Structure formats: structure tokens, C-alpha cells
Amino acid sequence: MEHAEFNNDLVEFLNASPTPWHAVATMKRRLDAAGFKALDEKEDWDLEAGQGYYVIRNGSSIVAFRSGRRDVAEAGIRMVGAHTDSPCLKVKPNPELRRKGFFQVGVEVYGGVLLNPWFDRDLSLAGRVSYVDESGHMKDALVDFRKPIAYIPSLAIHLDREANSNRTVNPQTDLPPVLMQVPEDDTTRFTDLLTQQLAQQQPGLSIRKILGYELGFYDAQPASIVGLRGDFIASARLDNLLSCFIGLEALIKSSGDEPALLVCNDHEEVGSMSAEGAQGPFLSAVLDRWCGKSRARAIARSLMISADNAHGIHPNYLDRHDENHGPLLNQGPVIKVNHNQRYATNSRSAALYRHISDELDLPYQTFVVRSDMGCGSTIGPLTAGNLGVTTLDIGVPQFGMHSIREMAGTRDGVTLFRVLREFMQRKEML
Known part of the structure; x- marks a missing residue:
């Protein structure tokens, strides 16, 4: 080959x-x-x-x-x-966070993640979803949003003058990705978003209720051959x-x-x-x-x-x-x-x-x-x-x-x- x-x-x-x-x-x-x-x-x-x-x-x-x-x-x-x-960031079971009109999800660090590179990246989400269909049967389905749906913005250096010399990452407070903006009275559940995505991804899929999931955020940038002479693969x-x-x-x-x-x-x-x-x-x-x-x-x-x-x-x-x-x-x-x-x-x-x-x-x-x-x-x-x-x-x-x-x-x-x-x-x- x-x-x-x-x-x-x-x-x-x-x-x-x-x-x-x-x-x-x-x-x-x-x-x-x-x-x-x-x-x-x-x-x-x-x-x-x-x-x-x-x-x-x-x-x-x-x-x-x-x-x-x-x-x-x-x-x-x-x-x-x-x-x-x-290593990645996995979505918590009850992830919804609403702050100042931003809809975010709580994440758990999986494995020995190098955390700083996760900031300011286009993120997508994928994994396995377990659900009950309209007939009452438990089933699994794979889901992949494929496109960038989330972002973890850095704090500007103007607000953290030691960012280049002494910045640490708190996984609980610094890492929840931003997914969208919502009105103050928003009641969107994360499982609603999953149901919508599965319906788009697999038309005709019968979902009565989502019972659980194992989902991880990932870099939405595709793998590529890089280098002036194509010496490397980045992914x-x-x-x-x-x-x-x-x-x-x-x-x-x-x-x-x-x-x-x-x-x-x-x-x-x-x-x-x-x-x-x-x-x-x-x-x-x-x-x-x-x-x-x-x-x-x-x-x-x-x-x-x-x-x-x-x-x-x-x-x-x-x-x-x-x-x-x-x-x-x-x-x-x-x-x-x-x-x-x-x-x-x-x-x-x-x-x-x-x-x-x-x-x-x-x-x-x-x-x-x-x-x-x-x-x-x-x-x-x-x-x-x-x-x-x-x-x-x-x-x-x-x-x-x-x-x-x-x-x-x-x-x-x-x-x-x-x-x-x-x-x-x-x-x-x-």
C-alpha cells in the first residue's frame, strides 16, 4: 500500500x-x-x-x-x-446550565485531557443514546451532530493579565461549552436536542423517551495532511x-x-x-x-x-x-x-x-x-x-x-x- x-x-x-x-x-x-x-x-x-x-x-x-x-x-x-x-469532555447526566441567556452543558473530564487546547475550538458532539421506542422496547442509537454546535470561549487577556504565565483550568467552572442563546423563560432540555438530532439523522426513528446517553465533545475540524511537503497528519x-x-x-x-x-x-x-x-x-x-x-x-x-x-x-x-x-x-x-x-x-x-x-x-x-x-x-x-x-x-x-x-x-x-x-x-x- x-x-x-x-x-x-x-x-x-x-x-x-x-x-x-x-x-x-x-x-x-x-x-x-x-x-x-x-x-x-x-x-x-x-x-x-x-x-x-x-x-x-x-x-x-x-x-x-x-x-x-x-x-x-x-x-x-x-x-x-x-x-x-x-481523552475528551463527556456530557453529564443532568447537564443543562442557563446563564445570562446562554445555554451551556456541564461536562466531565474523561481521561488525562490536555485541557487548554479545548478553548476556542469548533466543537461537535457524538456518542450513544439509549431510549424507549413507541412500542416500549429499549434500543440504542448512535448520534453525531457532525457540524460545529458548541464552543468554549477563552477569557480575554484584558481580564486575566497572567493568562500567559499562570493560567489554570478549573474543569467544573471553566469548561462548560456554549451551545446557543435562549430566552429567560427557556425550558429546553438537553434530551430534547438529542431527540431532534436523532430524528434528523435517522428519519422514522421512533423515540418515546431518552433514558440515557454517553456523549463526548470532539474537534469538528476534520483530519488533514499538513506540512509544506505533506510530512504530517493532524487529527x-x-x-x-x-x-x-x-x-x-x-x-x-x-x-x-x-x-x-x-x-x-x-x-x-x-x-x-x-x-x-x-x-x-x-x-x-x-x-x-x-x-x-x-x-x-x-x-x-x-x-x-x-x-x-x-x-x-x-x-x-x-x-x-x-x-x-x-x-x-x-x-x-x-x-x-x-x-x-x-x-x-x-x-x-x-x-x-x-x-x-x-x-x-x-x-x-x-x-x-x-x-x-x-x-x-x-x-x-x-x-x-x-x-x-x-x-x-x-x-x-x-x-x-x-x-x-x-x-x-x-x-x-x-x-x-x-x-x-x-x-x-x-x-x-x-
Whole structure:
């Protein structure tokens, strides 16, 4: 796949996936088009050799796999893991705020959000809505306003002379977005706005009452290729939809000869402890039903690659990196190492990635956090601990992690795709 084709497809994927639910729905469409079959956790499974399958939990996490043409206990499983969620501002259950004729909504900070970039941006809103239809049945629907509907205005520097030197953000009082102006006697409920949007988005949808929702604001500016020579991609949610897209493309475009799996979990940004998170039982349950009594043998022959973006060395903040481990954008994916097990990489898992990259003549880099700084983590150590599977942590280098808009190189994603595709169809692993 050429860089331009890959990145154009990536932009389309990112723009279609403003929330974990939309990301999984987008992945489902691509898997369906590639001939993968949907599985239901409530039903029996009858798996065939050489077939692709996927199973979805909560609408926000997905496991897709190719059963392969060899026995899974003898072949092992080539696994790739990523996460569907990104830090954002989520709407509270009773969100309506009316101040001086402005209609605002209260928001809760989800994950480790870099808050300042959320000011003065065109914001839209998307997520999942649960409702009762006119027949009394509970149903879910995805909603996406698509256009800019909200704004969080900054306080002018004239009213805050220390804004450039000492401004802090109070999430409770500073972040409620402005949606519209209303008269003093306005009684509009937020659920009224949701009902109207769903009616526009899905004509004929029968809604008696909205019972709940999980909605997040997002940057309404689409993903784009930027830079004088098109060296970069700028978008919301690169962490970690970029890895979801790469893993999905690698699975779909692999040969299918070997057992291979992609898991994209929700809730990584808040610790992964949920029914569909990496600390939950989702992946383990799928493996039990796929491998049966042979699971332990299959895991012993398997390897997991946890794909989650890495911190590229910022040209304005060179001192924030170890001098020998500052990954550069467009110089290859980054093998992430932390001997305190914040990353699950060991010498054997890293060696396999380097070996495949060398065979394909593709670049790679290594990241170790400064010894005087804390280190983030991924689903890698959680999955390794839950399954007992040898694991590698790797990621595309990026800038602005956890900002409303992030930046990565246009060459690193396709490089990681090529290595993961080869990994997923490789007969010998460790």
C-alpha cells in the first residue's frame, strides 16, 4: 500500500470515528466488506478453519480474528492490541446550565485531557443514546451532530493579565461549552436536542423517551495532511485510533494462513477496568471459546503486539527526552521499553519486531523515558498479565498526545502496517 493511499484511507477512518462506538461501527463495516463474519457472545459459535470473525462488546470494544488454516494450539496466535477511546469532555447526566441567556452543558473530564487546547475550538458532539421506542422496547442509537454546535470561549487577556504565565483550568467552572442563546423563560432540555438530532439523522426513528446517553465533545475540524511537503497528519484521536486502523488493515490484508487476532479495547484512558476494557474478561472469553482446552498451549506459542502511540521528540522541548532515546517523526515505529513494566516489551519480543523490520528493510526506533520522569502505560502489561502472553509495546511517534488535536508523521503508520501484516501471516514467531 502506498503512503498516499494509506493516509487518505486513514483520514476517512478518523473522520468517521468521533467516539469509541463510531470507531467500532466503522471497523465493523470494513470487516463485513472483507468477508469477516459476526459472532454473538449470547449464541453458540461454530468456527471454521480459514475464516475471519469478529465479536463486539458494549458497542465500543471489538475482537476480530482469522482462525487460520493450522491448528491454533500448534500455530499460536499473532495478536495485536489497541484501544478505541481517547481523552475528551463527556456530557453529564443532568447537564443543562442557563446563564445570562446562554445555554451551556456541564461536562466531565474523561481521561488525562490536555485541557487548554479545548478553548476556542469548533466543537461537535457524538456518542450513544439509549431510549424507549413507541412500542416500549429499549434500543440504542448512535448520534453525531457532525457540524460545529458548541464552543468554549477563552477569557480575554484584558481580564486575566497572567493568562500567559499562570493560567489554570478549573474543569467544573471553566469548561462548560456554549451551545446557543435562549430566552429567560427557556425550558429546553438537553434530551430534547438529542431527540431532534436523532430524528434528523435517522428519519422514522421512533423515540418515546431518552433514558440515557454517553456523549463526548470532539474537534469538528476534520483530519488533514499538513506540512509544506505533506510530512504530517493532524487529527483528533490519533491516540489511539491510528493504531486501531493500522491493526485492522494488517489483519484484513494478511494472508489468513495463520491464526491472527486484533483486539481494540475501550476505557484504556481511565485504567481499563471494565467489562470491555483490557483489565476485563473480554479477550480472555473470546480465546476460551476459540481455543477451548488448547488455550494454554496456544498462548504459550503466541505473541501480543500492543500498539499505542509514542512520544516523538519535540524540537522545542528536547530536554524532555533521554538523549539516546528521542524518537523522530517519520523515522519508524517506536519500540517502547520500561523495565518497571509500564511497558511489556522484553528482549525476545523486541527482537522479533526488529527481525521482521530488518527483513522488510523498514526502520524502527526505541523509546525509554527519562529516569527522572514518570512513565505512561498501555494495555500491553495488562494483557500480558491477564493472559500470560509474551508481549511487545510499540507505537507510532506523535506530538501533542492527549490534546484535542494531535500530529504524527505520514510515513510511520504505513511502516507499522507493513510489519504487522507480515507478523500476522508469519509462520514462525519466537
